[in-house]
Amino acid sequence: MLRKYPLCNYCLGRQFARLAPGMSNRERGTSIKNALLLEAHQEATLGSEEASEKISILASNGGLQEAAMLAERLGLERTGRKPCHICGDSLGEEAFTAMAQKIGDQLREYEYSSFLLGGSVPITLREKEDAFRSEFSITTGEDIKNDVTREIGKILQRVTGADVDYTSPHITIVVNLFGMTFDIKPNPIFVKGRYLKHSRNIPQSVWHCRECWGRGCPRCNNTGREYPTSVSELVGVPAKEFAEAMDFKFHAAGREDVDALVEGTGRPFVLELKHPRKRRLALDRLERLINERAAGLVEVHGLEFTTRREVRNLKAFSPRTSKTYVAETEFDSEISADKLSELEQMFTNVVVEQRTPTRVMARRGDRLRHKTLYELKAELQAPDKVVFTIRAQGGLYVKELIDGDNGRTKPNVAELLGAKPLRMSLSVVAVETS
Numbered sequence: 001m002l003r004k005y006p007l008c009n010y011c012l013g014r015q016f017a018r019l020a021p022g023m024s025n026r027e028r029g030t031s032i033k034n035a036l037l038l039e040a041h042q043e044a045t046l047g048s049e050e051a052s053e054k055i056s057i058l059a060s061n062g063g064l065q066e067a068a069m070l071a072e073r074l075g076l077e078r079t080g081r082k083p084c085h086i087c088g089d090s091l092g093e094e095a096f097t098a099m100a101q102k103i104g105d106q107l108r109e110y111e112y113s114s115f116l117l118g119g120s121v122p123i124t125l126r127e128k129e130d131a132f133r134s135e136f137s138i139t140t141g142e143d144i145k146n147d148v149t150r151e152i153g154k155i156l157q158r159v160t161g162a163d164v165d166y167t168s169p170h171i172t173i174v175v176n177l178f179g180m181t182f183d184i185k186p187n188p189i190f191v192k193g194r195y196l197k198h199s200r201n202i203p204q205s206v207w208h209c210r211e212c213w214g215r216g217c218p219r220c221n222n223t224g225r226e227y228p229t230s231v232s233e234l235v236g237v238p239a240k241e242f243a244e245a246m247d248f249k250f251h252a253a254g255r256e257d258v259d260a261l262v263e264g265t266g267r268p269f270v271l272e273l274k275h276p277r278k279r280r281l282a283l284d285r286l287e288r289l290i291n292e293r294a295a296g297l298v299e300v301h302g303l304e305f306t307t308r309r310e311v312r313n314l315k316a317f318s319p320r321t322s323k324t325y326v327a328e329t330e331f332d333s334e335i336s337a338d339k340l341s342e343l344e345q346m347f348t349n350v351v352v353e354q355r356t357p358t359r360v361m362a363r364r365g366d367r368l369r370h371k372t373l374y375e376l377k378a379e380l381q382a383p384d385k386v387v388f389t390i391r392a393q394g395g396l397y398v399k400e401l402i403d404g405d406n407g408r409t410k411p412n413v414a415e416l417l418g419a420k421p422l423r424m425s426l427s428v429v430a431v432e433t434s
């Protein structure tokens with residue numbers, strides 16, 4: 001190999017990376033060159049011409065001072081030092097240290113205690129090494145990326161005091177040593193909690209104007225929205241500022257109607273804060289901040305750090321979530337107490353068939369759902385006013401359960417009572433995820 005191509009110690013050692021574990025590639029390369037030099041010197045003292053040539057070759061390779069010294073002492077012809085055939089002498093303690101220091105400097109902007117370093121290598125360089133390996137039938141090598149990430153990682157740990165974490169690092173760094181560039185990506189923080197909604201007409205997420213889809217038009221006063229704010233923003237914006245994050249995403253276990261309240265224990269959510277500078281967040285202070293700013297509209301409690309897995313759980317369990325609603329309903333005629341107790345009996349553990357409600361059909365498309373209604377309690381407030389407490393499987397459209405949506409929901413309250421609801425106000429009082 002060395003007769004044909006000059007190689008630095010890293011690139012020579014890397015061809016034998018699977019041998020003698022525990023050694024660095026630089027140590028492997030240095031050891032091989034040292035062994036060759038010792039052998040060649042002994043042969044040279046016995047007058048071997050070939051041995052002198054070997055010493056000259058070793059001397060023209062980088063990384064072995066002793067070979068150059070010996071060549072000079074023996075008065076051998078010297079061709080001068082040639083750059084490494086594979087890496088062009090890009091690998092080296094100095095380059096690694098310089099890179100680690102540059103990364104460490106930039107990392108000062110962030111709060112973190114663990115990182116994971118990845119490497120990117122130019123294709124041309126990879127091709128060069130592949131060709132080299134097939135030329136010499138090398139089967140004990142490893143990827144050049146490993147040399148870069150291992151060596152820089154070691155120095156970076158020393159410089160920053162942070163640990164390497166392979167499963168959930170705070171920061172992911174991708175370094176391109178050959179272009180002397182790198183990319184820092186702080187991984188998102190996940191905070192879970194529950195929210196209450198104390199005011200009607202707040203959608204869970206930003207609701208764009210039906211007319212202009214967010215561009216702004218006369219209908220929406222150029223706001224681009226149907227509603228001025230959302231639960232997502234009331235929770236996410238203060239948190240984003242608090243963590244000095246670039247963006248956020250609000251994940252919740254299902255959603256309530258825009259005009260429904262959320263009371264009682266509240267609805268579970270997970271807030272994902274993307275690209276945060278701060279991650280040692282005082283969650284009790286964040287909770288106060290959100291609740292002060294959203295006073296009267298939205299309230300959060302029980303904030304806790306969590307992981308991405310919790311987001312998947314939220315989504316996965318959402319169809320199995322049971323929710324309790326309170327619906328105050330005014331009918332067009334008087335309702336008898338007998339009818340209501342009949343209704344309570346009938347509406348215990350029944351499967352409700354629902355076609356997509358007319359009011360959301362434009363957005364959702366028509367399909368048939370089957371949702372379980374676990375329990376319905378009805379309390380007469382006035383001759384024509386009933387308070388329904390309804391516990392049902394997540395995803396059941398409660399408004400339609402009561403008014404029937406022109407027979408698109410079966411069975412329904414209006415049909416059974418033989419009365420038409422005129423006004424209804426809906427609140428979610430509990431969301432159970434277990």
Ligand SMILES: [Zn+2]
Nearest residue numbers: 008011084087
């Ligand atoms: Zn090299």
Ligand SMILES: [Zn+2]
Nearest residue numbers: 209212217220
């Ligand atoms: Zn508009």
